[in-house]
Amino acid sequence: MVFLVVLVIAVAVVVLVMRAAAAPGGPGGGLRAPRPPRSPRPQRPTRPLAPDDDPEFLRELDRRTKRDDGSPA
Template sequence: MVFLVVLVIAVAVVVLVMRAAAAPGRPGGGLRAPRPPRGPRPQPPGRPVAPDDDPEFLRELDRRTRRDDGSPT
């Protein structure tokens, strides 16, 4: 029985605190003005994800391969 009374009091306190926080005209309470929408995020500059995506790397690799073997493959 005592547990039920404590539970009802706890629920009542939570409800009162929530109402006080949402009360208009109180500092920090009430509905807030909506934030302006954000613009699109700037994308980072496009860059190769892996070495085999980088054309400069592939040219250098091809140049090294030709220099080492003396043949194109």
């Protein structure tokens, strides 16, 4: 019987605390002020992610694979 009374009191305390936290005004309760909008991040310069995405690398590779007479190695 005592356990039941303690259980009911515990549930009532939890309900009251939840209501107090949700109530507008008062300490720590209610709605928070809206966040200011984020400023956009500055764009970093795009660069090739892999050697085969780099046009300069591809040109150098093509130049190396060709002989002076223009035929592929």
